[in-house]
Amino acid sequence: MSAPAPLSFGVPQGSVLGPILFIMYTKPLSTLIQNHSVLNQSFADDTQLYKPSPPAETHSAIQTIQTCITDVKSWMVDNKLKLNDDKTEVLLCKKKNATFPSPQPVSVQIGNTDILFSPSARNLGFTLSSDMTLNKHISLVCRAAYFELRKISTIRPTLSSQTTNTLVCAFVLSKLDYCNSLLSGCPLYLLHKLQKVQNSAARLILKARKRDDATPLLHTLHWLPIQARIDYKLSTLCFNFFSGSSPAYFSELLTVYSPARQLRASSDGRILTIPHTKTKTYGQRTFTFCAPTQWNSLPLHIRHSQSPQAFKRALKTHLFKKYNP
Template identity: 45%
Template sequence: MNDLLMTADQGSPSLLLLLDLSAAFDTVNHTILLNRLQSEIGLSGTALKWFHSYLTNRTEYVSLGQSKSSTHTVTCGVPQGSVLGPTLFTIYMLPLGHIINKHKVSFHCYADDTQLYMKMDSTSPTVLPSSLQLCLEEIKAWMTANSLQLNSNKTDVILLGTPHQTQSSNLSSISIFGLNIPFSTTVTNLGVRIDSNLTFNSHIRHLSKVSFLHLKNIARLRPSLSQPDAERLIHAFISSRLDYCNALLFGTSGKNLQKLQHIQNCAARVLMRRRKYDHITSVLNSLHWLPIKHRIHYKLCLLTYQCIHGAAPAYLSELLSLHATSRRLRSSTSFYCLHQPKTKLATMGDRAFQAVAPRLWNALPESLRAPQGVEAFKKGLKTHLFKQAF
């Protein structure tokens, strides 16, 4: 998301392509996977033999009551529901990353979800980059050779940028592996709904709808629930949704923040059995719940801490850099501060992680920015944000 926001901030739209594979985990070729474990990972000897034993000669059958189907030998695929399943599939997909990198197309992979994105030429946003077409052709050949097939029904493409940038293009579809995929105005990527102008309006509308459906059911059960059980339900069905990928929501509209805050307020009322018009600030305070805006700040500051201390993925850490200060001055306010890049648009670049993270981090007290353990940092950060909120 950082790259998409920064590209739009620099004046160009981006093309995002979400590839989905049909029954990907079930079609993995065992021979190819074992060769990949040897060539890409460097396994040999006993370890490689163990994986050979793990993958081959597996059987399956269906059991219903006292009835049982005949046994079927599994000749391909990785065991789903296992700890090793996603890891083995990721290893199986490693050459795909080499292909995409060769064509200088940006990408991220998570299990069988692959997302490709490219900056469009701002002077001719109606023309698809030739490098993308060549990349897709090579991906098709690789998938065919590796027993994988694209699921056209779940493959999406979307043009992302400011309203002016997206409206200046008349692209309506893209040809992928001989299939015509129409451009979407909203796509879902790992549970997050992304609209063409990166407002997250659709995501928050959907989040509100689902959250209030669950809240309604919990409210019906509340008289029969103990306080700890009710709190567990609220966290499982409401708080987890509010916190999921909430770092992306920095800079979203005030209206969207109000919608999210309304969900949290209602959840607090259900949990504490308060009436609709009871004042909510004291309730949130007693529950030690940070308001939505501060929960977003908390997540971003924690991610920033992880980047600085080498606990975050490289694609995030490389976006940030510390100020180069040779010595500490008593009057200096830049101690442990991050470099702040220049951006142009409040709706785009100002919301990108590489711009937001330094802004929030540099505003923290020096005692929080100083090196310390993660638990101490989290405790101090929450205390600091609570003082701001209440």
């Protein structure tokens, strides 16, 4: 152990009090950002700014962001903090057919640094693309999953099937399941890439040949296919909403259905409102649309399960039968 040293201020790195005290220390930052009519989210020492606007007002939105960041830098200097200009990433998210006023913006100025718009950025392990597609994220997930599969395959002859299953679930399926609720409404050709990874994992565990049909292998392992795993995650999040275990920022995305007239089905009480959307490509891929749609499609007895354990058991059985007729 190192010798004791006096601590004049702050807390030691790794202390359990560190995250709590840091949140208290940076609490005024959120109010400062909101004064510029800019949305924000914070996670540990990472702060994200959002400014939605129509394409015609893009330059005005960028100017607002720049002014906000300037004030944030001043606040950080006054509070003995430092903004890493070179680690800042900027995304200009837009539809494919969106047109911007000339000249088209290409960067945001932060201090003395011009930050060029990035085609994609990593957000808590999920890769967001400026064109609002999931191609980049799914490609990275598949690459990482295949890398883990290759490593496991090198030692597969020395492992039992149970041990291999444990390793695959820990290092491969965990990557496929991470943030998979965001994949709802994703084009089938992209989900097929993830399904191929899962099929390869099943063949590795059961020592099947490369061209063997993976469907009976998934059935043997009692694995849900990729689309079913997405439905499982969406349904579980909705159940948490009704059980009151969801955080406030998540609960704001869902609304319990309240019929205008008393109907026979209105006594259910566990039906969510499905919002109207104008576009299928973007509107019907949102969580506020996909989650209620999936939840309302579940049988009544599953939606009214009394405990999370009973709900998950019934849900997996239902999805297993649905995707393995």
